[in-house]
Amino acid sequence: MRRLGLIVNPLAGLGGTVALSGSDGMANESLRRGAVPRAAARAVEALAAIARQKDIEVCCYAGDMGEAAARAAGLAPRIVGAPEQSPTTARDTRGAAHATKTAGCELLLFAGGDGTACDILDASLDQMPVLGIPAGVKMQSGVFATTPAAAGLLAADFLASGRSPALRDAEIMDVDEQARRRGVIAGRLRGTLCAPDHPRMRQNPKARRMPDETMALATLAESIVRGLAPDTLYLLGPGTTLGAVKKAAHMAGTLAGVDVLRGGRTVVRNATEQQLLDLLARNERARLIVSPIGGQGFVFGRGNQQLSAPVLRRLGLGNISLVATTAKLVALEGASLLVDTGDAGLDAELAGWHRVHVGGGQSVVYKIGG
Secondary structure: OEEEEEEEOOOOOOOOOOOOOOOOOOHHHHHHOOOOOOHHHHHHHHHHHHHOOOOEEEEEEOHHHOHHHHHHOOOOOEEEEOOOOOOOOHHHHHHHHHHHHHOOOOEEEEEEOHHHHHHHHHOOOOOOOEEEEEOOOOOOOOOEEOOHHHHHHHHHHHHOOOOOOOEEEEEEEEEOHHHHHOOOOOEEEEEEEEEEOOOOOEOOOOOOOOHHHHHHHHHHHHHHHHOOOOOOEEEEOOOHHHHHHHHHOOOOOOOOOOEEEEOOEEEEOOOOHHHHHHHHHHOOOEEEEEOOOOOOOEEEOOOOOOOOHHHHHHHOHHHEEEEOOHHHHHOOOOOOEEEOOOOHHHHHHHOEEEEEEEEOOEEEEEEEOO
């Protein structure tokens, strides 16, 4: 019998759809704004692959930190402890990590974001392999699988006798607040954890922007602003690339949020999912401009959960413009762009070849993997 440790951070990802850049310390505000917990559902999706195996025992904390998701996936987990309080804290995450190691688990599978990954790093598990189910807001760390389903398949493969993939160190990142104050979204390296390796099922950490991109970014931003139609509602995604576009448009926008522009005026700053749905219901002409995350290649599902499946369907997939500097695309080294909207059908519709504007009136055709 192989043993899998499971941790679910029930608060992970709460801030995404309600325009909060993260969930750490913001659970009550997220719920007040109408956020719906998503970590448990993401964990259940991952555990589907585990449930198909008859020789894997899942060890976890009681209640929302693992037991509920395991049972929802059809598993009978072994309970190795319980959280000290509700809502749960980083201390509970560290305690659960230690409990799964003590129980003899060979792999720790967790549902959360970068904050959860940092808490597990702080637990000092002495090279116990770890794999993340992406359930947070940003997830810049390299320990996460590309999707919940990929996390489950990779975990099951790792535990299958004789078929275990190799282990490789994964960077654990959190937000670099000094870089954010300079107008750059970047990760700060906290340390590394070893994780099962797979070239397509485990994501890369977010890459820092290279200094020589500054001129290319300004050229790209100016070309995008010149092409904006005055009668169209523009949804501008988060990140440094779109931050340059907002600056070129003289827009009072946000670095980490989705901002809305029309006719040279800011309509909504840091919009929530519901605000975007309301705007799209009232406007026939609307377009989304979004840029993939450097290094990772994610277009949707990392740091922009406001651009949810309902928002994208209301907008229409033909009204999405992808933009990136040539250097950002080259840095992907031929890897496909990625999407993780939480809607498998929509992810499949988004897969395929798309035109990516790179500035100066030029574009390239690049693939979103499916």
